[in-house]
Structures are given as structure tokens and as C-alpha cells.
Amino acid sequence: QITLKESGPTLVKPTQTLTLTCTFSGFSLSTSGVGVGWIRQPPGKALEWLALIYWDDDKRYSPSLKSRLTITKGTSKNQVVLTMTNMDPVDTATYYCAHHAYGPIDAFDVWGQGTMVTVSS
Amino acid sequence: DIQMTQSPSSLSASVGDRVTITCRASQSISRYLNWYQQKVGKAPKLLIYAASSLQSGVPSRFSGSGSGTDFTLTISSLQPEDFASYYCQQSYSTLTFGGGTKVEIK
Secondary structure: OOEEEEEOOOEEOOOOOEEEEEEEEOOOOOOOOEEEEEEEEOOOOOOEEEEEEEOOOOEEEOOOOHHHEEEEEOOOOOEEEEEEOOOOHHHOEEEEEEEEEOOOOOEEEEEOOOEEEEEOO | OOOEEEEOOEEEEOOOOOEEEEEEEOOOOOOOEEEEEEOOOOOOEEEEEOOOEEOOOOOOOEEEEEEOOEEEEEEOOOOHHHOOEEEEEEOOOOOEEOOOEEEEEO
16 A cells, blocks of 8 residues: 655745655655655645656656755655755645656556645744 | 646536536647546545546546547536546646636535
């Protein structure tokens, strides 16, 4: 059974850097075709894809946020870390990580519960 | 970037109704189109991948169709548990989601 869980601060100040960790189980990020992505959702608004890292360490970013984002595999084999610099109140959102099945499915087929991040001074 | 436009943005329907949601891509994406359902306060759930393939465990009243730029998600007989928001997402190039469709009780 695949599970994912996001962790990180619930409150950050403007201009600070946000670091979120996705801890997963039930799959290996070393397996061909596997990826982990980050998606966010401001309150009452639509989903927005942020970043995706694949089993071979290929990394993809949203063009509009690329300069602020870094996605990496964590020091633990079952973690993925997302950093977002220069946080602004408009970045207030629920941040989700999700398992990405590259290949026949090519979609986010399992999601974490999400973590709410508020940007405020 | 490929823009994904969903319509309508919201709709009201009754239990038992047939519901159709449309998603249009700004350029051809072949069949690289996925549909998700999101209930209030919950994470999205994958319903349909590759335009028309039903994800394991998803009821057969959900179906998807389309290719190129125009896609539809159909719920053949709306059930109480289907009242939720629905999002399309393209995986042809840099990933993008549609703006969502909220299905409400009439």
C-alpha cells in the first residue's frame, strides 16, 4: 500500500524559505518509472502543479515558479524535499505530495493528505 | 505552457442525473489527460487516466472520452457521494491542471 505524508511549518514569514518534506512508504524512488510530485491549492482555488522528481533524478518544475523551487531526494531513501524561496502571502495554500506513475498511467495516482502553509508576518 | 479550460465552473444536478464536464486544451495533447475528484477538505483522487482509462476501484458510472484538444468526463447516474470538485490535468508536456468544476446538489 502506497502512502505519502507531508510535513513542514504551518506558518512562514514573507521572504522566508519554505522547506517541505514528503515521507512515503510502499514504493521505492529507485524503481524505474516512479516519481514524486508537489501540487498546491490556495484556499478555495484550483490545483497548481509545482515540481516533480523521477527515479533517475530527472527534475521538472512549473515554469512560472522554477526560479524559486528546488526538489530533491531526501537523505532518507523514502523522502522528497521541496524548497520554495522568497515566500509571499499569495503562496498561502495546502501543499500536497503525490506518487507519480510514469508510463501507462502517467498521473498522480496516490496523494498525501496535504499540509496547510500560511504566509504572514 | 498548455492551458486547460474546464466548463462549466460549477453545476447543480440531482441524484440520478447524467453529468458531463468538459476540458479543453490550448493545443493538442493526444490522450494525455487525467481526471481527478476532490471532496471538501480532502486530497484529490485519480478517476480517469489517459483520457478514458478507469483507475482501479473507481465506479463504472465514471467515464472519460476525447483526444486532441477536447475531452469530457461523464457521470452516468450521479450519486450522493459524487458531489465534489473535478479537475482535469494534462501530462503531454509541463503539467497543468484545469480550473475545476464544482458539482453541487440541486
